[in-house]
Amino acid sequence: MTRRFDPAVSNHAVALAQRGAVADAFALLNRASAAGDALAAATLAEWRLTGHPIRRDLAEARRLYGVAADLGLADAQSIHIALLANGAGGSGRRWPEALTRLGQLARRDALARNQFTLLKAMALDAEGEPLDLPLSEQVNSAPRIARFAGVLSPAECRYLVNRALPQLQPAVVIHPQSGQPMRDPVRVASTASFPFVDEDPVIHAINRRIAALTGTTYEQGEPLQVLCYTPGEEYKLHSDALPPGQNQRVATFLAWLTTDFADGETEFPRIGLRYRGGLGDGLHFMNVLKDGRPDPDAWHAGLPVTRGRKLLLSKWIRERPLDLSGPPGRPF
Numbered sequence: 001m002t003r004r005f006d007p008a009v010s011n012h013a014v015a016l017a018q019r020g021a022v023a024d025a026f027a028l029l030n031r032a033s034a035a036g037d038a039l040a041a042a043t044l045a046e047w048r049l050t051g052h053p054i055r056r057d058l059a060e061a062r063r064l065y066g067v068a069a070d071l072g073l074a075d076a077q078s079i080h081i082a083l084l085a086n087g088a089g090g091s092g093r094r095w096p097e098a099l100t101r102l103g104q105l106a107r108r109d110a111l112a113r114n115q116f117t118l119l120k121a122m123a124l125d126a127e128g129e130p131l132d133l134p135l136s137e138q139v140n141s142a143p144r145i146a147r148f149a150g151v152l153s154p155a156e157c158r159y160l161v162n163r164a165l166p167q168l169q170p171a172v173v174i175h176p177q178s179g180q181p182m183r184d185p186v187r188v189a190s191t192a193s194f195p196f197v198d199e200d201p202v203i204h205a206i207n208r209r210i211a212a213l214t215g216t217t218y219e220q221g222e223p224l225q226v227l228c229y230t231p232g233e234e235y236k237l238h239s240d241a242l243p244p245g246q247n248q249r250v251a252t253f254l255a256w257l258t259t260d261f262a263d264g265e266t267e268f269p270r271i272g273l274r275y276r277g278g279l280g281d282g283l284h285f286m287n288v289l290k291d292g293r294p295d296p297d298a299w300h301a302g303l304p305v306t307r308g309r310k311l312l313l314s315k316w317i318r319e320r321p322l323d324l325s326g327p328p329g330r331p332f
Contacts, residue, residue, distance in 0.1 A: 004036055005073070010043040017053045026054060026332050033064070038071035045076065049197060056326025058089035069101075077105055078112075079197055085128065085204045086218075088196035089324035095128040098201055115202045118159055122205055130209045136284070140273055143298040144286045147275070148213060151282035152206070152313070157257045159202060161311050164226035167192035171227075186236045187227075189302075195223040196324070210253050210315055214284050219321035222249075226257065227302075229264055229310040235302030237269065240316060241287040241294035248288060251317040255282040261308030270297045292319070 009032045016025035029047075032040035045064035048057045062083035068076035081101050087093030099119070105112040123132040136146040152160070168190040170183055194203050203224055211218045227235070240252045254266065256277035265274040266283065277283060289295045302312075 004032075005038055007039055009037055010039045013040070013043060022053050022331060033067060036071060038068045038073040038076070041065075041068040041071060042073055042076050045079075051326030051330055053330065054332040055330040056089075056324075058083065058324065059091035062091055077101070078200065081105070081201065082197060082199050082204070085201040086196050086199050086207075088199075093127070095201075096126065102201055114159065115200055118155060118202050119205060121153070121155065124205060128201070128205055128208060130205070130212050133209070133212055134282075136213070139275065139283075140268070140271060140285075143268075143271070143295050145268070145273070145275075146284045147277065148282040148284070149278070150280050151209070151213065151255050152257070152280035154279060156202070156206065157280050160206075160226055160313060161257050163194070163203075164192035164228070164311065168226075168228050186238050188233045189235060190228045190233075192226045192228075193223050194225070199223070206313075207315070210282075213282065214251060214253055214317060216251070216317050217321065220318045222316040222318065222322065225314045227310075227312045227314050229261075229302065229305045229312075231305055231307060234264075234304040237299055237301040239287060239294055239296075239299050241298070244293065247322070248292060248319040249316045250288050250292075250319045251284065251286050253282060253284050253313075253315045253317065255280065255313040257311040257313055258309060261310040262306045263303055264305035264310045265303050266300060267303050268298070268300045270299060274303075 009028065013025040013029045016022075016028065029040045029044045033044055041064050045061045045068060047054050048061035048064060050056065062080060065076045065080035065083065069080045081098050083091070084094045084098035084101065102112055102116055102119075106116040123130060125131055134148045134150050136148055139145040139147050169192070171187040171189050171191050172182060172184055199207065207221055207224055208218050211221060229235075240249050242249050254277070256279060259279045265276045267274045275283060285298060285300075287295060287298050
């Protein structure tokens with residue numbers, strides 16, 4: 001099969017779809033992909049991933065990214081490995097295959113090599129589940145707050161920091177009147193998020209470790225975030241719970257990725273608690289009462305940093321698995 005990287009077919013397919021000729025665009029990309037067009041396969045994979053302009057199908061997106069990767073498209077390889085590792089959307093995890101692919105990529109890619117080294121240092125079973133977990137220590141009973149010493153190794157902390165720094169963006173919310181993004185008045189910080197498509201095997205293994213520590217499933221977890229606070233920045237008093245009636249955000253997990261900063265403790269003012277973890281330490285707390293209503297005593301703040309740079313892993317955990325089915329009603 002002749003490998004091709006000419007964007008002409010993909011560009012034409014995108015133009016067709018924009019004019020409403022989705023069936024023609026879909027057929028064109030399928031023919032080109034079968035003939036060895038790596039960019040056509042990657043375009044179809046992206047459409048399957050996003051659910052636009054065709055139906056979302058994460059298992060098929062993974063297969064197509066694998067086709068594009070095997071045809072030599074470097075950008076498709078890390079996405080394919082991530083989807084193999086995490087089995088997003090019920091597509092079925094294929095952890096051993098993800099590790100095999102990662103090992104092959106590590107021969108020529110420094111980031112993959114770093115990931116492979118970190119994974120070899122983790123205590124994991126054959127499917128990537130954690131084998132050795134730190135014990136919890138209760139900090140508070142109501143709301144339930146527990147700390148874990150050494151959830152992350154120093155090398156894992158460095159890895160997350162290095163992955164996050166190039167991606168940090170100011171935290172924003174949508175202005176209720178204009179509909180435009182605006183700087184978040186509550187979370188005055190920068191953030192980097194790692195949704196399932198960017199969830200490399202190291203981040204996935206960490207997410208499964210957090211699920212095991214919190215007695216939840218991986219599928220209940222929102223994407224891992226890294227928060228960065230520089231002097232004067234803070235996360236003002238807030239609740240992580242959602243309004244009633246939604247798939248509630250029942251718990252939060254934090255882990256400290258740096259310690260060379262001053263102040264910036266996590267404070268629960270209504271119970272008189274301030275906490276600051278050491279490097280790699282974790283904090284798990286419940287956001288809701290036993291009946292599912294938001295717990296007013298779980299309101300908390302990230303106090304202002306006065307010196308240095310604080311980086312923190314943050315993960316919100318839902319009551320039920322997240323719905324990754326994508327927009328309904330799309331063709332094909």
